[in-house]
Amino acid sequence: MRVGILGSGLMGGKLGTIFARAGHEMVFSYARSEQKLKRLAREAKGKARPGTPGEAAKEADALLLAVHWLRIDDVLNQTGDLSGKVIVTCSLPMNDDNTELVVAHTSSGAEELATMIPKARVVSAFNTVPSEVLFGIYEARRKATRPSLVYCGDESSSKGIAAALIRDVGFDAVDAGPLRIARYTEPFALLVAQLAYEGKGGAELAYRFERFGR
Numbered sequence: 001m002r003v004g005i006l007g008s009g010l011m012g013g014k015l016g017t018i019f020a021r022a023g024h025e026m027v028f029s030y031a032r033s034e035q036k037l038k039r040l041a042r043e044a045k046g047k048a049r050p051g052t053p054g055e056a057a058k059e060a061d062a063l064l065l066a067v068h069w070l071r072i073d074d075v076l077n078q079t080g081d082l083s084g085k086v087i088v089t090c091s092l093p094m095n096d097d098n099t100e101l102v103v104a105h106t107s108s109g110a111e112e113l114a115t116m117i118p119k120a121r122v123v124s125a126f127n128t129v130p131s132e133v134l135f136g137i138y139e140a141r142r143k144a145t146r147p148s149l150v151y152c153g154d155e156s157s158s159k160g161i162a163a164a165l166i167r168d169v170g171f172d173a174v175d176a177g178p179l180r181i182a183r184y185t186e187p188f189a190l191l192v193a194q195l196a197y198e199g200k201g202g203a204e205l206a207y208r209f210e211r212f213g214r
């Protein structure tokens with residue numbers, strides 16, 4: 001797949017690197033320094049290059065949106081037309097100092113994003129785990145038991161693309177339903193962050209859902 005990264009920070013940089021190692025063709029975009037994008041592309045060691053958000057979007061099968069909520073407008077203004085594009089967003093609708101969700105309960109960041117780019121196909125994924133755990137999960141991807149990762153969206157083919165990327169990282173992809181379920185997954189992401197950053201065991205934390213009784 002061709003995957004464009006919009007926001008090459010903790011999440012975008014690491015997921016982009018993993019996607020490249022899993023064999024995808026990557027464009028890293030949107031950081032404050034061109035040098036950083038070049039370094040990420042070089043160190044990803046796959047088919048990866050630095051580019052502008054427009055270049056990342058061009059001919060992409062999927063785009064990972066991984067910027068702070070306050071930067072969404074800015075990055076979207078630089079991508080060009082996103083009609084028909086699969087946008088996998090891990091961005092949480094956080095306030096300036098990352099202490100609270102600014103959209104919740106009656107809507108979600110993912111739904112707000114979908115209204116900003118109505119012709120794109122938005123899937124919410126990767127927002128419920130800390131960046132610190134991603135490389136470890138990729139390393140452990142051949143183990144029998146995989147951690148879960150919830151995702152949601154309104155359209156099956158874009159969800160299929162997101163699920164393939166989720167599995168490539170090493171997760172068990174858990175379809176949580178339509179995009180409005182991001183109203184539940186986004187606050188859940190804050191619970192996971194609380195446990196990761198304030199709990200005793202460290203930030204390399206993931207979760208696993210198990211069914212009993214059948």
Ligand SMILES: NC(=O)c1ccc[n+]([C@@H]2O[C@H](COP(=O)([O-])OP(=O)(O)OC[C@H]3O[C@@H](n4cnc5c(N)ncnc54)[C@H](OP(=O)(O)O)[C@@H]3O)[C@@H](O)[C@H]2O)c1
Pocket residue numbers: 007008009010011012030031032033036065066067068069071090091092093094126127128129130131132189
């Ligand atoms: N970090 C996590 O563990 C985690 C987990 C779940 C969800 N999330 C969500 O994922 C999203 C991304 O989080 P993150 O931790 O990856 O953020 P981050 O490390 O701050 O990355 C954001 C990216 O945006 C770039 N950027 C910021 N301002 C810019 C500007 N003016 N011009 C160009 N580029 C600019 C940053 O550039 P630089 O590279 O130069 O800094 C960076 O590459 C957020 O919405 C967050 O809530 C994060």
